[in-house]
Amino acid sequence: MSLILSRQERAITVLGGPTAVIDLGGLRIVSDPTFDAAGPHGYLTKTAGPIVDEHAVGPVDLVLVSHEAHPDNLDDRGRAFAQAAPLVLSGPTAARRFGAPAVGLSPWTSHAVPRPDGAGELTVLAVPAVHGPEDGDRDADGNVNCEVTGFVLSGQGLPTVYISGDNASIRAVAEISRRVPDIDVAVLHAGSARVPTKFDGRPLSLDGRGAAAATAVLGAVTVIPAHYDGWAHFSEGLPEIELAFHEAGLSSLLRAVPHGTWVQLHR
Template sequence: MAASEQFSVRVFGGPTALIEYGGLRFLTDPTFDEPGHYEGPDGRPGLTKTAPPSAKPADLGRVDAVLLSHDEHPDNLDHSGRALLADVPLTLTTPSGAGRLGGTAKGLETWEAVDLPRPDGAVVTVTAAPALHGPEGAEKATGEVVGFVLTARDLPTVYVSGDNASLDAVRQVADRFGPVDATVLFAGAPRLKPVFDGALLVLDSALAVEATKILGARTVFPVHIDSWGHFTESRDDVVAAFTAAGLADRLRFG
């Protein structure tokens, strides 16, 4: 089977996408709730979901593993997403997240890798990549976050950024794995005014362009660009930024 037939991405809204890779099916940050408001913990700002997903968990079919950037925010793991984890054989996430979730969750330290068997007898390697959810020093407030790199002997290298705002983290991925063939890149320029004085919590469109250049990525699947009130940029902003940079032909919206 050709590599193009072994890799595809379907996007459902927010950060949620189904990646088919080497006969395995990976789901990123599952968010399948209907629109609504989520109260923040300890008086912190809440988050509002503004649009429904384009599919329901029952429509997904088999999911072999969830790639969960972090479990602490509802725009990355909502009520429906948490319920879905019970039916998935493996959830890869942060070490602290795995401790909170229990069940089939496995925490990965940065650059730690796991090999998952493919139906054809080969393996897919999933490697944990660095990520920073906000400006420098944000970890104490926003918690641990992880990205992922998917590799296989006969397939494109795919980087899933997770909720990352740091180009330095992207450079580290490029140094180890670049050029990266494709990336599922979280963007949307989310901001919460009381948090870090409104600093970016994830990449904006201009930084997504820079990340693409750093990675040398030929194909970019933008996610995390719709369906939530605190996202300050949309698909149109992503298209405009990539068009201005002469990279619009690399965009795919699944």
């Protein structure tokens, strides 16, 4: 049986892996679409597909791609889904590689999207992400591993939503918090991704303790974990994330609901 995702006023659901559906301001937004079935993707292995397929998502207004270099954040069917969208926002390098309809945003630049609810615009702010340890080798553009972009969504009367992308850096989170001090909701990629051949096997994304620390730094009141399952290279899953939030005294902020379940957002 295929679950159909009905439109919500202000809500987020995670479909599995990094893929989240965000209904906000009359817009349907999908982050890091991955709709392939389980199977090998080069040096990575997908262990489970999403809770619903792309057809259940229906028409989408905006796709956010944190990075297109790795198939666990943009697989084949996810790429086709994004290419059919009216607008894709990503980093500059990713947008050039992706092509139309992608628009590239450097960190701390924004793009305004008209809201169908008639309340002005949704502002999408690109924010930094570090896809590995702080002391990892950086490319000519200063990226660790590859270019990755996080996003902050905001608008009049809406909760402010931060989507981390594959970020492992609390320093980056602290900078985001300083510049955007009113984040209400955080979607955190928190599976502690590890690849033995990269950075001595150290985490490429937040682990549970890092996600709890990021929550405290941001001051978010709702935290939705993502990108902790569906791929073999995650070293932590939901139990480790929940334990870290419990030990930090932040369990009341964590909304770890089953995939495909809506988390209603309140400002």
